[in-house]
Amino acid sequence: MNTAKIDLHLHLDGSLNIRWAYERSLLRNTIDKDMSFEDFYNILFAHNKHHSAENFKKFEIVCDVMQEYDDLFDSTYDLCRRLNDIGLIYAELRFASQQHCKRGLSQSDAIKAVIDGANKAMEDFDIRVGIINALMHKGDSALVNEKENLETILASEKFLGKGLVGLDLAGFENNCDYREYAPMFKLAKEKGIPFTLHAGEMGNGENILFALDMEPDRIGHGVDCIQDERYIQALLERNMPLEVCVSSNIKMTRNYAEHPIRYMMDRGLKVTVNTDNMIFSRSDLFNEHQQLKMIGVSDERLMQSTYDSLDAAFCDEETKKILKKKLDEEFR
Numbered sequence: 025m026n027t028a029k030i031d032l033h034l035h036l037d038g039s040l041n042i043r044w045a046y047e048r049s050l051l052r053n054t055i056d057k058d059m060s061f062e063d064f065y066n067i068l069f070a071h072n073k074h075h076s077a078e079n080f081k082k083f084e085i086v087c088d089v090m091q092e093y094d095d096l097f098d099s100t101y102d103l104c105r106r107l108n109d110i111g112l113i114y115a116e117l118r119f120a121s122q123q124h125c126k127r128g129l130s131q132s133d134a135i136k137a138v139i140d141g142a143n144k145a146m147e148d149f150d151i152r153v154g155i156i157n158a159l160m161h162k163g164d165s166a167l168v169n170e171k172e173n174l175e176t177i178l179a180s181e182k183f184l185g186k187g188l189v190g191l192d193l194a195g196f197e198n199n200c201d202y203r204e205y206a207p208m209f210k211l212a213k214e215k216g217i218p219f220t221l222h223a224g225e226m227g228n229g230e231n232i233l234f235a236l237d238m239e240p241d242r243i244g245h246g247v248d249c250i251q252d253e254r255y256i257q258a259l260l261e262r263n264m265p266l267e268v269c270v271s272s273n274i275k276m277t278r279n280y281a282e283h284p285i286r287y288m289m290d291r292g293l294k295v296t297v298n299t300d301n302m303i304f305s306r307s308d309l310f311n312e313h314q315q316l317k318m319i320g321v322s323d324e325r326l327m328q329s330t331y332d333s334l335d336a337a338f339c340d341e342e343t344k345k346i347l348k349k350k351l352d353e354e355f356r
């Protein structure tokens with residue numbers, strides 16, 4: 025049985041322990057003091073479409089409870105502990121430092137808090153963790169928060185190799201023209217920071233081509249590549265790792281068989297298996313693997329995707345060696 029797993033695409037704010045988030049929200053006065061736990065739970069678990077602009081409000085609720093050093097530290101530590109419990113040997117946790125500056129933290133403070141939480145977890149548990157910091161696309165133009173995104177890159181550079189492993193671009197994908205972010209990621213490249221981009225998740229496969237023009241190291245999701253053979257060929261030519269998150273894509277239908285992951289694997293795309301958001305996707309990596317087995321993905325194919333995850337990971341070579349040894353002990 026495959027137990028050792030690697031998650032490369034996991035959002036901290038979408039993967040909180042809900043009870044912790046509720047209690048901390050009351051403590052920080054970020055929700056109405058009369059709100060019951062059941063109401064809070066229902067808001068985060070409501071049966072609505074994941075990719076509507078309205079649904080992104082969920083992220084505000086969970087971000088509001090992580091505006092202080094202790095909150096970022098504690099939530100990161102707790103997430104690492106839970107990931108260790110379900111057999112992950114390595115995870116890249118992503119968050120957006122610019123979303124955590126409402127109560128006085130700088131972006132650097134926020135990054136440090138998350139890295140400190142991850143470091144403490146790595147002391148206490150047998151899991152390795154890398155942090156990805158996300159640029160945000162928020163409005164109908166990259167100019168809306170250009171200053172904050174630039175600061176995200178500059179603050180991240182200071183922590184590169186010290187817990188931070190890469191950058192991302194996240195938000196409501198169809199808000200604006202992806203190509204507007206090209207100068208940002210040119211800068212990231214100049215600074216030697218690896219990056220992945222959310223692209224081809226929300227119905228616009230052409231964003232995959234725009235993202236590839238920025239020469240990323242990986243693509244977040246990329247499932248809309250099935251819309252056009254050109255997109256598939258562009259990914260194959262580059263052997264581009266895709267961070268596929270099945271439960272997140274199919275949302276409440278829970279129809280795993282209708283997801284294109286098996287087709288993508290059959291076409292030879294470099295598919296890695298990930299969770300996205302443990303709360304909003306109502307899943308974890310253990311469940312993702314279980315569900316894929318149910319639709320006929322073999323243990324061998326899942327093992328290959330785990331090795332592909334290791335290959336595509338942003339951690340240093342020394343960490344990769346340690347992780348490879350663990351995988352080999354289990355699988356070979």
Ligand SMILES: [Zn+2]
Nearest residue numbers: 035222244300
């Ligand atoms: Zn994501």
